[in-house]
Amino acid sequence: MKILIRNGRVVDPASGRDAVGDVAIADGRICESLAGEPERVIDARGLVVAPGLIDLSARLREPGFEYKATLESEMDAAVAGGVTSLACPPDTDPPLDEPGLVDMLRRRAKALSRARVYPVGALTVQLAGERLTEMAELAEAGCVAFSQANAPLSDTQVLWRALQYAATFGFPVWLRAEDYCLARGGVAHDGEVATRLGLPGIPAFAETIALGALLELVRASGARLHVCRLSSAGAVQLMRAAKAEGLPVSCDVGAHYVHLSDMDLGYFDSHCRLTPPLRSQRDREALSAGLADGTIDCMCSDHTPVDEDQKQLPFSEAEPGATGLELLLPLALKWGALRNLPLAKTMARITSDPARILGVQSGRLAPGAPADVVVFDPQASVRIGAGMLRSQGKNTPFLGYELEGRVRYTLVAGKPVYESA
Amino acid sequence: MQSNPQLNANGELRHLLSIEGLPREVLLGILDTAASFVGVTEREVKKVPILRGKSVFNLFFEPSTRTRTTFEIAAKRLSADVINLNIAASSQTKGESLLDTVANLSAMQADVFVVRHASSGAPFLIAQHVKAHEHVINAGDGRHAHPTQGLLDLYTIRHYKRDFSRLTVAVVGDVLHSRVARSLIHGLTTLSTPEVRVIGPKTLLPTGVESLGVRVFHDMREGLRGADVVVMLRLQSERMRGALLPSAQEFFKHYGLTAEKLALARPDAIVMHPGPMNRGVEIDSSVADGPHSVILPQVTFGIAVRMAVMSMVAGTS
Numbered sequence: 001m002k003i004l005i006r007n008g009r010v011v012d013p014a015s016g017r018d019a020v021g022d023v024a025i026a027d028g029r030i031c032e033s034l035a036g037e038p039e040r041v042i043d044a045r046g047l048v049v050a051p052g053l054i055d056l057s058a059r060l061r062e063p064g065f066e067y068k069a070t071l072e073s074e075m076d077a078a079v080a081g082g083v084t085s086l087a088c089p090p091d092t093d094p095p096l097d098e099p100g101l102v103d104m105l106r107r108r109a110k111a112l113s114r115a116r117v118y119p120v121g122a123l124t125v126q127l128a129g130e131r132l133t134e135m136a137e138l139a140e141a142g143c144v145a146f147s148q149a150n151a152p153l154s155d156t157q158v159l160w161r162a163l164q165y166a167a168t169f170g171f172p173v174w175l176r177a178e179d180y181c182l183a184r185g186g187v188a189h190d191g192e193v194a195t196r197l198g199l200p201g202i203p204a205f206a207e208t209i210a211l212g213a214l215l216e217l218v219r220a221s222g223a224r225l226h227v228c229r230l231s232s233a234g235a236v237q238l239m240r241a242a243k244a245e246g247l248p249v250s251c252d253v254g255a256h257y258v259h260l261s262d263m264d265l266g267y268f269d270s271h272c273r274l275t276p277p278l279r280s281q282r283d284r285e286a287l288s289a290g291l292a293d294g295t296i297d298c299m300c301s302d303h304t305p306v307d308e309d310q311k312q313l314p315f316s317e318a319e320p321g322a323t324g325l326e327l328l329l330p331l332a333l334k335w336g337a338l339r340n341l342p343l344a345k346t347m348a349r350i351t352s353d354p355a356r357i358l359g360v361q362s363g364r365l366a367p368g369a370p371a372d373v374v375v376f377d378p379q380a381s382v383r384i385g386a387g388m389l390r391s392q393g394k395n396t397p398f399l400g401y402e403l404e405g406r407v408r409y410t411l412v413a414g415k416p417v418y419e420s421a
Numbered sequence: 422m423q424s425n426p427q428l429n430a431n432g433e434l435r436h437l438l439s440i441e442g443l444p445r446e447v448l449l450g451i452l453d454t455a456a457s458f459v460g461v462t463e464r465e466v467k468k469v470p471i472l473r474g475k476s477v478f479n480l481f482f483e484p485s486t487r488t489r490t491t492f493e494i495a496a497k498r499l500s501a502d503v504i505n506l507n508i509a510a511s512s513q514t515k516g517e518s519l520l521d522t523v524a525n526l527s528a529m530q531a532d533v534f535v536v537r538h539a540s541s542g543a544p545f546l547i548a549q550h551v552k553a554h555e556h557v558i559n560a561g562d563g564r565h566a567h568p569t570q571g572l573l574d575l576y577t578i579r580h581y582k583r584d585f586s587r588l589t590v591a592v593v594g595d596v597l598h599s600r601v602a603r604s605l606i607h608g609l610t611t612l613s614t615p616e617v618r619v620i621g622p623k624t625l626l627p628t629g630v631e632s633l634g635v636r637v638f639h640d641m642r643e644g645l646r647g648a649d650v651v652v653m654l655r656l657q658s659e660r661m662r663g664a665l666l667p668s669a670q671e672f673f674k675h676y677g678l679t680a681e682k683l684a685l686a687r688p689d690a691i692v693m694h695p696g697p698m699n700r701g702v703e704i705d706s707s708v709a710d711g712p713h714s715v716i717l718p719q720v721t722f723g724i725a726v727r728m729a730v731m732s733m734v735a736g737t738s
Contacts, residue, residue, distance in 0.1 A: 198565030268542030
């Protein structure tokens with residue numbers, strides 16, 4: 001199918017292009033120009049044409065948690081949010097620790113033909129932190145990296161061996177930095193707000209201590225490490241130093257963490273119960289600045305649909321997580337506007353930068369690249385409400401907010417998979 | 422952030438969830454109302470008809486004898502019907518959710534829910550979901566708040582010391598886990614108490630406790646010097662093992678209130694304790710039963726304070 005997207009503001013962070021023009025698509029790829037007439041012309045006047053979003057963490061809840069969300073609902077949510085590629089963490093039930101499960105997930109996702117799904121395999125069997133999974137087999141089945149999701153890996157000996165083993169084959173390891181013992185029982189950032197609300201705290205050094213250990217193990221093993229969901233100023237500092245040292249490391253931040261802090265817990269708003277916890281305003285500022293200066297490589301949604309029953313509970317009993325696929329673009333735009341960044345730089349954090357970490361060809365509009373494209377109206381505002389979210393998870397601290405950035409078209413491999421009026 | 426969920430559009434008390442955020446006038450209003458009920462509790466016929474025909478549900482998701490009993494007495498003296506539910510032993514174990522439990526009781530025409538829950542914030546969640554004519558009173562939620570206890574502490578201090586504006590109040594012991602301490606501290610700062618101190622080992626003081634407006638002392642003798650009011654907190658037995666404290670004996674040696682340490686406070690200092698006391702752990706018997714102790718009057722005032730709160734949120738006259 002030949003498609004011509006005309007007269008849009010074409011923003012391609014990888015090449016630095018930001019100019020009004022056309023984007024031509026043929027045979028599922030971006031091309032220089034079309035030979036012959038396009039079968040479809042999309043008028044993008046006044047709209048932004050950019051690479052489709054790449055989200056490094058979106059829980060699709062299959063297999064095992066279909067009552068929270070299904071592949072259908074979440075893949076709809078993805079393309080409605082302009083997300084054309086997503087990595088899904090292994091914390092399904094059962095976890096993604098066997099090639100058969102990974103294969104099935106990929107087939108199911110492919111059959112829906114919406115966004116591309118990149119499964120992240122479990123680093124240890126059952127995510128129990130004891131035995132290594134068959135990483136090479138899992139990679140063959142399609143796993144792009146290995147992770148513990150939010151499950152602890154408290155045995156440092158196992159962690160060391162896992163990193164060594166992954167490094168043997170060059171498999172990237174994606175881990176969240178959190179000292180299990182220090183975080184145990186905690187539900188909020190250990191600080192003034194948790195003290196006032198009487199909530200058990202997780203200190204910021206639960207993150208920096210674990211990150212220090214991880215970086216030391218990277219030095220020892222040579223593993224490629226991607227640190228997921230930074231939450232503290234101290235961790236940003238450690239990552240900056242690790243990169244300056246030349247370690248093979250990268251990291252991301254959840255979209256919520258550059259906008260919210262523990263102050264947003266208000267009167268125990270369980271929508272702000274997240275893993276890791278929202279920390280202080282100082283931490284939020286450091287994360288936002290670190291994302292701008294490139295210390296933090298990219299922003300992800302950390303999409304976690306939670307059913308209403310599990311959120312309508314006292315704060316510490318509520319299930320952590322927020323829905324995010326449909327908020328990633330507006331939250332990234334809001335962040336970029338607050339920091340006064342050029343649009344291409346803002347978009348890089350949700351397109352070309354995560355593409356680099358994922359090691360995929362998409363995330364750019366260069367000729368020959370897969371035609372994964374989002375066309376959006378950067379000024380049109382969206383009122384976040386349960387009714388407009390396609391995800392089965394309506395759990396977001398941004399309910400009722402007006403956010404700018406409305407997706408008009410999403411194309412995956414040159415096929416329109418989402419359109420809105 | 423949401424507006425203060427405890428107050429109605431006219432700034433009157435609709436629920437009592439926390440002392441934090443209550444305006445000074447509302448706090449003083451509760452204490453004044455309580456003073457008027459102290460007389461009732463001393464009469465031969467200890468009843469007033471303020472809540473006649475209304476139902477008060479004591480909803481205790483965590484075991485408690487003392488607080489539940491004083492709420493029950495307070496409600497009965499206001500002529501309300503009282504229904505006691507120990508949920509810890511019933512529907513929650515059958516998997517019914519907190520809000521379902523409340524909705525069911527609401528269908529039985531409740532007017533006031535008195536809620537105790539092990540999770541901080543649970544009464545806020547309930548207050549967000551009750552009908553307009555229903556009221557929630559927090560009887561202790563996790564480590565967060567125990568506002569009626571805080572109010573009865575304030576009442577007791579006011580009774581003996583009259584004026585908050587020149588007092589030094591020392592709160593001693595396990596502040597980390599104490600909802601009583603948090604409520605009292607908010608009340609004292611709202612009523613312009615110039616010096617509120619917390620005294621304890623670092624393991625029992627929460628991170629950033631200074632932000633509540635208190636001075637921190639780790640040496641009890643130093644912290645008690647010149648105090649007008651000494652509030653001892655209960656140390657639960659499970660805290661005495663493990664990583665927070667090595668032993669009850671060592672705690673008592675450094676942070677237990679003895680006559681010798683109390684002598685450092687003002688000669689007319691009063692000693693308070695929310696109960697139940699661990700004699701020989703946080704307080705010596707000679708002090709608990711001594712002339713400075715106002716621990717039993719606290720209990721008596723507690724009934725008047727709870728009557729005041731219930732009459733203000735749900736009373737008709």
